[in-house]
Amino acid sequence: MSLEIKVQEREPGVYLITPVGEINTDTALDFEKTSREFLPKAKAFVFDLERMTYISSMGLSSFFRIKQSIEEKGGTILLVHVSAQVQKVFDVVKIFSEAMMASLEQADEHLDSFLDDVQKGKIEPKSSSA
């Protein structure tokens, strides 16, 4: 039930984070801590979940808090390659449905548009109570 976390900066401030294994009661806080290390410079987190085999509600809460934190500084998160079983868990918090992308290419297109809107001042940071 171990978890390995791979992080790649694809372009300045855009991090591809690939959890390999399970995000459960044992590993959720480590996953969140590792992701947060990149938060100060982050404009976007893209989570590739192809090799994440399991998630519990503890993991879901970690994703939720990461989403809140990056949105408070005007960034965004995207989830790609979400399996049907894992998606069922994410569906509990429906606000993730807009973050789900079928592929990295689709995520890139979405991010290009998002970052363009940020530059033009069309997107404001979200407050935590929003």
Next chain:
Amino acid sequence: MKMIAQRLPSKLENVAPFIREVLVLMKKFHLSEEDTFHIKLSLEEALTNAMRHGNKLDPSLFVDVNLEVDEQKVVMKIRDQGDGFDEARLGDPTALENSQKPGGRGVFLIRQLMNEVEYFDGGRGVKMVKLTARKA
């Protein structure tokens, strides 16, 4: 039929090793991947709820677990030593106004993934039943 009965002290680090033990047992019944995922997740949610919300992570308090596995179903009973709870008082975790509240997601997931869910003893215990399919 195979059975496991165990009394776990309320420490979260006890959850993963116990689930591993259950998964070893379930392997003998050749359950589908989907059923295994659902049983594993519901068991983790019920155990962590019992330890965190029921026993308040007091290691002197215990969570009793009884599992029965046969060819058709898995029956899991989890009971804590806390004050009990009323499921009806939990908000819908999919509702927008509750989306930022951490509680209730595990209980909701169990309802989604199990075929039968029944709380007993004032909410100190939960009985979960999963009707299972064999691997294709």
